[in-house]
Amino acid sequence: MSAHVSSPEITFHAEHTGGTKKIWRTFWLLSALTIVELVLGLLIYNIHKGENPNQTLVLAFKGMVCILTLAKAYYIVSIFMHLGDEVRNLIMTIIVPLCLFIWFIAAFLWDGDSWKNLRNRYNRTEVKIEHVAPAAKEKGVKD
Amino acid sequence: MSTAAVQQGTKWWSGGKSPFNASYGKVMMWYFLMSDAFTFGAFLISYGTIRFSVNDWADPNHVFNSFPFAGHANLPLAFVSLMTFILIASSVTMVLAVHEGHNMNRKGVEKYMLLTIVGGIAFLSCQAWEWTHLLTGEHVALLNDGTLSVLPTTVKANPWGAALSHEAVAAALQNTPQSQLASIAATLHHGTEVHNVAAMSNAELIKFIESADLHASQTGPIAFGGYFFGITGFHGFHVFSGVIINIVMYLKTKLGHFDQRGHYEMIEKAGLYWHFVDLVWVFVFLCFYLI
Numbered sequence: 001m002s003a004h005v006s007s008p009e010i011t012f013h014a015e016h017t018g019g020t021k022k023i024w025r026t027f028w029l030l031s032a033l034t035i036v037e038l039v040l041g042l043l044i045y046n047i048h049k050g051e052n053p054n055q056t057l058v059l060a061f062k063g064m065v066c067i068l069t070l071a072k073a074y075y076i077v078s079i080f081m082h083l084g085d086e087v088r089n090l091i092m093t094i095i096v097p098l099c100l101f102i103w104f105i106a107a108f109l110w111d112g113d114s115w116k117n118l119r120n121r122y123n124r125t126e127v128k129i130e131h132v133a134p135a136a137k138e139k140g141v142k143d
Numbered sequence: 144m145s146t147a148a149v150q151q152g153t154k155w156w157s158g159g160k161s162p163f164n165a166s167y168g169k170v171m172m173w174y175f176l177m178s179d180a181f182t183f184g185a186f187l188i189s190y191g192t193i194r195f196s197v198n199d200w201a202d203p204n205h206v207f208n209s210f211p212f213a214g215h216a217n218l219p220l221a222f223v224s225l226m227t228f229i230l231i232a233s234s235v236t237m238v239l240a241v242h243e244g245h246n247m248n249r250k251g252v253e254k255y256m257l258l259t260i261v262g263g264i265a266f267l268s269c270q271a272w273e274w275t276h277l278l279t280g281e282h283v284a285l286l287n288d289g290t291l292s293v294l295p296t297t298v299k300a301n302p303w304g305a306a307l308s309h310e311a312v313a314a315a316l317q318n319t320p321q322s323q324l325a326s327i328a329a330t331l332h333h334g335t336e337v338h339n340v341a342a343m344s345n346a347e348l349i350k351f352i353e354s355a356d357l358h359a360s361q362t363g364p365i366a367f368g369g370y371f372f373g374i375t376g377f378h379g380f381h382v383f384s385g386v387i388i389n390i391v392m393y394l395k396t397k398l399g400h401f402d403q404r405g406h407y408e409m410i411e412k413a414g415l416y417w418h419f420v421d422l423v424w425v426f427v428f429l430c431f432y433l434i
Contacts, residue, residue, distance in 0.1 A: 062433075065433050
């Protein structure tokens with residue numbers, strides 16, 4: 001490997017000897033994860049088409065799709081963006097602030113859900129729509 | 144990790160060297176991407192909050208079920224999987240360009256940068272088709288005033304509510320004025336017959352529409368279009384700027400600037416941005432199309 005003097009800030013260079021094998025392996029892994037996601041997506045679609053959609057099953061499949069997405073994100077960041085090859089200090093300054101998302105997602109989705117529950121309880125027109133929609137849905141969602 | 148052994152013996156914080164072992168530009172690119180992740184995250188969380196706050200949301204398998212040149216075939220997830228694979232493939236060609244850069248192989252960098260640019264343009268073309276398809280789509284929906292009307296999917300209109308029963312459609316048709324009935328009739332394809340819908344009376348139009356077994360639905364939450372076009376548009380804008388950056392990098396490679404400089408670190412930084420665009424798409428794909 002040719003020595004390159006990129007910057008005085010760099011003490012040592014990460015080894016890039018692995019060739020392109022690791023890259024292609026990651027590509028196939030990402031493709032496989034995407035295909036599994038699509039299969040789960042189509043399963044959700046078919047459950048929704050049925051007479052009485054099993055909401056627990058739909059929720060379980062959606063949860064699995066979310067986990068697979070996080071796995072994809074990990075492989076893109078770690079292998080394609082080479083974050084896994086960086087110094088631990090740099091990795092931590094990026095990953096630790098992103099932990100804010102845990103609170104961010106939980107708090108806001110919770111808030112949205114509570115908003116819906118309050119509206120369904122106190123706003124009569126919303127309640128009416130709730131009762132009409134499922135009955136009408138069974139008849140004509142085809143195309 | 145090959146660097147772990149070196150780290151053990153290196154005193155990173157005793158001065159004389161960068162504790163991050165990376166150039167200023169690369170570190171700042173990482174922090175820019177982190178802040179951009181929060182921007183996208185905030186958009187997607189806002190979308191999630193609104194979606195959680197209503198009883199009914201547009202079913203993505205219903206909204207995104209078409210494919211170019213496939214007519215009215217019902218193909219849920221098909222087109223968006225094509226877009227996803229295009230972006231994954233262009234991410235791979237990008238990381239291969241970075242790899243060739245490490246080996247100081249100019250021809251290899253040029254080849255893979257070109258492929259990455261082609262992938263980016265292909266993705267943007269797909270998105271342009273999808274937007275056009277939604278913005279010019281014709282779906283019959285029940286308005287608040289009790290009439291039926293032809294609606295596209297825009298930031299102001301969402302025809303993707305719950306489907307109406309045949310009785311509800313028949314009742315709403317009676318309330319609908321002639322101009323709206325004519326535009327509904329014009330969207331129906333009755334074999335090869337050509338009708339002058341503008342000249343038909345209300346009763347004729349209603350008979351014509353009912354014989355075509357019209358499918359109509361309630362309007363959905365108005366926020367759907369704004370979030371969909373806003374977030375995919377913001378992502379598409381990132382793809383667009385990524386393509387521009389990649390074109391600049393390709394030209395600089397071609398002109399030999401990086402060979403003169405002695406390293407291809409700019410390709411790495413452009414690569415970080417490009418992979419981030421792919422990363423965001425993974426989440427947009429999840430939030431808008433899969434769940």
